[in-house]
Amino acid sequence: MSMSTRVGLPTGRHAHLYALLVLALTFSANAYAQTSEAPPSEQSNQDYLTGSWGGLRPNLMSQGVAFDAAYTVDAFANVRGGAQKHGAYLHNVDITLGVDANELMGWQGASFFGYMLGNYGDALSDYVGDLQGVSNIEAPGAWQLYEAWFQQNLFNDAVSVRMGLYDLNSEFASIETAGLYLGSSHGIGPDFSQSGLNGPSIFPATGFATRLLIQPTASLYAQTVLIEAVPGNGLPGTPRVQFTPGEGWLWASEAGIVPANAPGRKLGAGYWRYTKPFETLDGAGSAVGYGIYAIGEQALYDASREGARGASLYGRVGWASPEVHPIAFAWAAGVAVNGPFRSRPDDQFGLAVATAHQGSQMMEAMRLAGDTPESDEITFEITYSTSILPWIAIQPNIQYVHNPGGVATLNDAFVVGTRLGIAF
Numbered sequence: 001m002s003m004s005t006r007v008g009l010p011t012g013r014h015a016h017l018y019a020l021l022v023l024a025l026t027f028s029a030n031a032y033a034q035t036s037e038a039p040p041s042e043q044s045n046q047d048y049l050t051g052s053w054g055g056l057r058p059n060l061m062s063q064g065v066a067f068d069a070a071y072t073v074d075a076f077a078n079v080r081g082g083a084q085k086h087g088a089y090l091h092n093v094d095i096t097l098g099v100d101a102n103e104l105m106g107w108q109g110a111s112f113f114g115y116m117l118g119n120y121g122d123a124l125s126d127y128v129g130d131l132q133g134v135s136n137i138e139a140p141g142a143w144q145l146y147e148a149w150f151q152q153n154l155f156n157d158a159v160s161v162r163m164g165l166y167d168l169n170s171e172f173a174s175i176e177t178a179g180l181y182l183g184s185s186h187g188i189g190p191d192f193s194q195s196g197l198n199g200p201s202i203f204p205a206t207g208f209a210t211r212l213l214i215q216p217t218a219s220l221y222a223q224t225v226l227i228e229a230v231p232g233n234g235l236p237g238t239p240r241v242q243f244t245p246g247e248g249w250l251w252a253s254e255a256g257i258v259p260a261n262a263p264g265r266k267l268g269a270g271y272w273r274y275t276k277p278f279e280t281l282d283g284a285g286s287a288v289g290y291g292i293y294a295i296g297e298q299a300l301y302d303a304s305r306e307g308a309r310g311a312s313l314y315g316r317v318g319w320a321s322p323e324v325h326p327i328a329f330a331w332a333a334g335v336a337v338n339g340p341f342r343s344r345p346d347d348q349f350g351l352a353v354a355t356a357h358q359g360s361q362m363m364e365a366m367r368l369a370g371d372t373p374e375s376d377e378i379t380f381e382i383t384y385s386t387s388i389l390p391w392i393a394i395q396p397n398i399q400y401v402h403n404p405g406g407v408a409t410l411n412d413a414f415v416v417g418t419r420l421g422i423a424f
Contacts, residue, residue: 046390046391047390047391047423048391048423048424049391049392049422049423049424050424062103063103063104064099064100064101064102064103064104065097065098065099065100065104066096066097066098066099066100067096067097068094068095068096068423068424069093069094069095069096069423069424070093070094070421070422070423070424071091071092071093071421071422071424072091072092072093072094072137072419072420072421072422073089073090073091073092073121073419073420074088074089074090074091074121074124074135074137074182074417074418074419075087075088075089075417075418075419075420076088076090076124076134076135076397076415076416076417077415077416077417078124078127078128078413078414078415079414079415079416080411080412080413080414081401081404081410081411081412081413081414082127082128082129082130082401082404082410082411082412082413082415083126083127083128083129083404083405083410084126084127084129085127086127088121088122088123088124088127089121089122090119090121090122090124090135090137090138091118091119091120091121091137092117092118092119092137092139093116093117093118093119094115094116094117095115095116095117095118096113096114096115096116097113097114097115098111098112098113098114099111099112099113109152109153109154109157109160110150110151110152110153111150111151111153112149112150112151113147113148113149113151114145114147114148115145115146115147115148115167116143116144116145116146117143117144117145117146117203117204118142118143118144119137119138119139119140119141119142119204120141120142121138121141123138124138124415125138128401128404128413128415129404129405129407129410129413130377130379130401130404130405130413131190131194131327131356131358131377131404131405131406132183132184132185132190132354132356132377132379133183133184133185134182134183134184134379134399134401134415135182135183135184136182136183136184136186136187136203138184139203139204140204142204144204145165146165146167146203146204146206147164147165147166147167147170147206148164148165149162149163149164149165149166149209150162150163150164151163157215158214158215158216159212159213159214159215160212160213161210161211161212161213162209162210162211162213163209163210163211164208164209165206165207165208165209166201166206166207166208166209166211166225166227167201167202167203167206168188168200168201168202168206168209168225168227168250168252169187169188169202169203171211171213171223172223172225172252172254172270173188173189173192173254173270173293173295173316173318174188174295175266175295175296175297175314175316176264176266176297177264177297177312177313177314177334177336178297178314178316178332178334178352180334180336180348180350180383180385181334181350181352181381181383182381182383182395182397182399182419183352183354183379183381183399185330185332185354185355185356185379186316186332186334186352186354186381187202187203188202189293189316189317189318189330189331189332190327190330190356191291191293191318191319191320191325191327191328191329191330191356192272192291192293192318192320194325194326194327195272195274195289195291195320195325196229196230196250196274196278196289197229197230197247197278198230198231198232199231200227200231200250200252200272201227201228201231201250205231205232206231206232207227207228207229207230207231207232208227208228209225209226209227209228210225210226210227211223211224211225212224212225217260218260219257219258219259219260219261220255220256220257221255221256221257221258221268222253222254222255223253223254223255224251224252224253224254225251225252225253226249226250226251227249227250227251227252228247228249228250229247229248229249229250229274229275229276230244230247230248246276247276248274248275248276249274249275249276250272250273250274250275251272251273251274251275252270252271252272252273253270253271253272254268254269254270254271255268255269255270256268256269256295262299263299264297264298264299264301264312265297265298265299266295266296266297267295267296268294268295268296269292269293269294269295270292270293270294270295271290271291271292272290272291272292272293273288273289273290273291274288274289274290275288276288277289277324278324279324280323280324280361281322281323281324281326281359281361281362281364281365282361282364282365286324287321287323287324288321288324289320289321289324289325290320290321291318291319291320291321291325292318292319293316293317293318293319294316294317294318295314295315295316296314296315296316297312297313297314297315298312298313298314299311299312300312300313301338309338309339309340309342309345310337310338310339311335311336311337311338312335312336312338313333313334313335313336314333314334314335314336315331315332315333316330316331316332316333317330317331318330318331320359322359322360322361322362323359323361325359325362326358326359326362327356327357327358327359327362328357328358328359328360328362329357329359330354330355330356330357331354331355332352332353332354332355333352333353334350334351334352334353334381335350335351335352336348336349336350337349337350340384344386346386346387347384347385347386347387348384348385348386349383349384349385350381350382350383350384350385351381351382352380352381352383353378353379353380353381354378354379354381355376355377355378355379356376356377356406357375357376358373358374358375358376358377358406363375363406366406366407371407371409372407372408372409373406373407373408374403374406374407374408375406376402376403376406377401377402377403377404377405377406378401378402378403379399379400379401379402380399380400380402381397381398381399382397382398382399383395383396383397383398384396390423391422391423391424392420392421392422392423393419393420393421394418394419394420394421395418395419395420395421396417396418397416397417397418397419398414398415398416399413399414399415399416400412400413400414400415401413401414401415
């Protein structure tokens, strides 16, 4: 069911007022949450808006059944530069059901997972004109079955096999620290996310896969996946389950270290390759698409201590074959400060940068089309995440996009807004 819509938000000079109003309301709500002397209500102490369902939710969890639903809305405005000064609303609904078959029915090592995803709202990137995407929930309007897989663990959980509809980025090129930022390139690098005919099997279009994970020790892991090469219906970014024989496969592998005695640390590297060649960007032939990446994060404090304050760093770098991929090189890095204020130990403050470097063949193709390309698009992001109540969070966000779209004809864009998240 399509729910795509365009929301009439302020344009031109009014976009500045809209953005300032969003930030003012955000900080006012946070200030109220810190200063209110009212006694805590039952609702203010629960983790979900709908509570425990009269005890049903914890009872189901004790039997291995976990149900979660969340609503996320981004209210953003491009207040300067880019393609157009304009505001945008983006909405995202996530409904998940996880089943531990061992707890529920005694099926040792087995689990099931289902995920319904709904997206609707405006196309923010149309106004910014960027390559990387300043909002990681922007997607074509649709409701879809996003993930549906079965997993079997073997040999005391040292080996697991997962099969079904699968989000590659849920396990590959995934870094916990990067989850704070709203820019899409912090979820997975554009060198990988913009590969193939419809991107790999990541938000918002997923495909069927078989994944093997091996953990020989508590700190080492190696995983590989074979997944359909063209998720969705073949149109860029379009979410729809549709497998077409002959489209080929995407193979990806990653190995790394996650020290068991040092929470918050990770170091990994991956390689990916499509089995079916693509037409080269210059149209002169075909070539197989492939790439490599490296990821890492480092906690600067003992993350095992509840309520500990400190910071964590993350970095990612990736390269893709420039003959068939528009983004040949990309890197991103960020720092997340946990508990920046003593009175707000669960808040997070983040600074990050993400870059997308266009390959030589992509730039030549742009010149032939009459554009004036720039090699790099660079996005700087500053954000602050706080919870008014355990089940509602707000996150003001500012992003500055240098060379949006990788073209010289667009001025640098300045984007401001906030994210609201509600756990049901």
